[in-house]
Amino acid sequence: MRGRPRDPDLPARVLDAALAEYARSGWAGFTMHAVAGRAGVGKSSMYLRWPTKEQLLVDAIDAYTRPLVVDHDTGSLRGDVLALASSLLAHFLDPMGWVTVRIAVDAAVESVDLGGFHERIVTKHNDAAQRIVDRAIGRGELPAGVDGRPLLEGLFGGVLLHTLALPPSEHAAARTDLAAHVTPLVDLLLRGVGPAATPAVG
């Protein structure tokens, strides 16, 4: 291989700049020119790696989201689910967190798969949820063979909708008491999963 080697730092610089630009101005105003400028990079170098703007943003989101999935064993199903729900709520209350959803929705509307979004973003969360259910089965909290997907859908989607329906003026307050916002939904779902999983209905 001859010639100048590819700059190994370049992708990281571009991805950071992409997130920063996206956070600053949303999809409108997310321009390749601005990203290139902020990263101190030529546009051609970006198009060499990411064929479209969307691909670039998906990569940036992926890099940002990677350490976000909560997969910590709290010792009980309710504890795990509450922790996951709180983490999701915190995620959605952060403007950056919405990007994941926005990209997913865009992918669904355009009915094109933006650079393997499903495998890389959706599956990642699905797996985390199934691990929580499997741990609960191991503890005897749930019968074997329970399908974790409806629970995940209700949980993930419920938190999403809750945030969506929350007026922006209450976002700050919600960030200080995450559990209060998710507990009703969590308990509703856990009562549905199995009688042992939740305190008795008052």
Next chain:
Amino acid sequence: MRGRPRDPDLPARVLDAALAEYARSGWAGFTMHAVAGRAGVGKSSMYLRWPTKEQLLVDAIDAYTRPLVVDHDTGSLRGDVLALASSLLAHFLDPMGWVTVRIAVDAAVESVDLGGFHERIVTKHNDAAQRIVDRAIGRGELPAGVDGRPLLEGLFGGVLLHTLALPPSEHAAARTDLAAHVTPLVDLLLRGVGPAATPAVG
């Protein structure tokens, strides 16, 4: 009021054209010029009513979504919820249906209220859900004072996430058997709401 009155048919023509253009080419290729041309209208007349492209699309979606909310009394809570969930699933499986969600997400990310999106789209669905719960209370299926919101969040969000997680290749199949896709989630949620609301766990 003096001067020539505004053409009362014009908004309808423009809204129809906007939906048609959006359906044909998605957000990319959704041009004010094209909408104006299809509607047989000058761009100025459009900007006189809708300050931005987004506002126009929100209005078009609203007009399209209006007859979509299912609010039919099937005689039982489970029947009502199943009908609502099926309707939502059908809505999300239609590419046009996603636009509602996309706009909502955009509104959340930009943290600006795109033309009263909350009042006009979100509230509309919230109210429909609460009416279902109130009917169930009237029938004695649920105790008085039950809050419908967690149910709605789980239901709406769950169906949303279900569709989002569904690979595009399975969309056609899902459209032919809506109930099969939503029943697990519906039953999970109804078990959580109250013991009388659902058949015993098999």
Next chain:
Amino acid sequence: MRGRPRDPDLPARVLDAALAEYARSGWAGFTMHAVAGRAGVGKSSMYLRWPTKEQLLVDAIDAYTRPLVVDHDTGSLRGDVLALASSLLAHFLDPMGWVTVRIAVDAAVESVDLGGFHERIVTKHNDAAQRIVDRAIGRGELPAGVDGRPLLEGLFGGVLLHTLALPPSEHAAARTDLAAHVTPLVDLLLRGVGPAATPAVG
């Protein structure tokens, strides 16, 4: 004739407003909307009288130019010509005076006759010049049958070009000493017309 009679003041108001707008912003920025607004008149009332913007402006110029032609007998050909030349120079040093020329040039370029520009503006000045020559013939300063047109062309055009070549920074100074600017040209032309018409060449 039935129906409401046309407002007799309206043309005057519109013509004044047209000149004011033209003086303020030139041809660019000379909008029918602005003229109508300044005159307190509806656009339809203007289009009822003037089919095009150009026609309106020609009429406005004509009304403004009418009292401008100097046709005063000073007792000698040189005096008459100097007076005419000074008046022309003053006219061209006034920004409004240029409008006449601008319209004439526009008419020439478009090679359409903007509402009888020739008969109404050009002829008017031609006639004034010929009267000066005729008076000089009557006094015996010029032989009978002399054609006044080359004199007029050289005079009118010469003053025009002199102003055109004058840097804007010297316009104010020129206005205070009109004769000094036109004397060289006037004497050049009068020496050409006939020996008796001018003092001996130094």
Next chain:
Amino acid sequence: MRGRPRDPDLPARVLDAALAEYARSGWAGFTMHAVAGRAGVGKSSMYLRWPTKEQLLVDAIDAYTRPLVVDHDTGSLRGDVLALASSLLAHFLDPMGWVTVRIAVDAAVESVDLGGFHERIVTKHNDAAQRIVDRAIGRGELPAGVDGRPLLEGLFGGVLLHTLALPPSEHAAARTDLAAHVTPLVDLLLRGVGPAATPAVG
């Protein structure tokens, strides 16, 4: 200097296209879009070089006018002046020639200097005229120190006014006998400059 260099052929292509478009449809219908299309050029590349439509046209005129100044030594002052006057008349009888004057008048009215009009168009003709006078002084046809400017003003302006006063219907005829139209003016002016410069008055 880094980055892709500007295409050196582009200005020429655009200037040619601008003239062609102007000749085809006049100022109305002189569209940046149309010029760009004819030149096979993006609008942005045009705005990169010419901030306004007017500037572009001035440049195009300048490029067109450059080879127009006649500065050929015919051996006599009368021959030189007749040649210059005929050339000017031909210039003004060509619709394109008027553009020079139009731009000059616009520059005077707006009292802004449209892209250095004075230095580039006016001075160019002034210098040519002074060279003619200097050659005549060299031949002994004129006394030393004669100022060429009044002659130029009378000549240039006289031809201009002559064309302006000529009804469009006679333009074609004038083009076939340029000398007949300019001779009266030329002789008038030359008699004024000096006795040796012209044949005796008939």
Next chain:
DNA sequence: AGCTAATCGAGACGGTACGTCGTGTCTTTTC
């Protein structure tokens, strides 16, 4: 006095050009 009809102001209408900006490609020099 009531009717009829032309004109008035206002301003919305379908078009079209403007000048700006973003895209994704291409062409240089520099490393």
Next chain:
DNA sequence: GAAAAGACACGACGTACCGTCTCGATTAGCT
């Protein structure tokens, strides 16, 4: 041969103006 810089062709944006049109409100002359 990859990097940055930035010019390139293209096309949509939202604004402004055109000349036409449709209103309700005058303001006469004619019955």
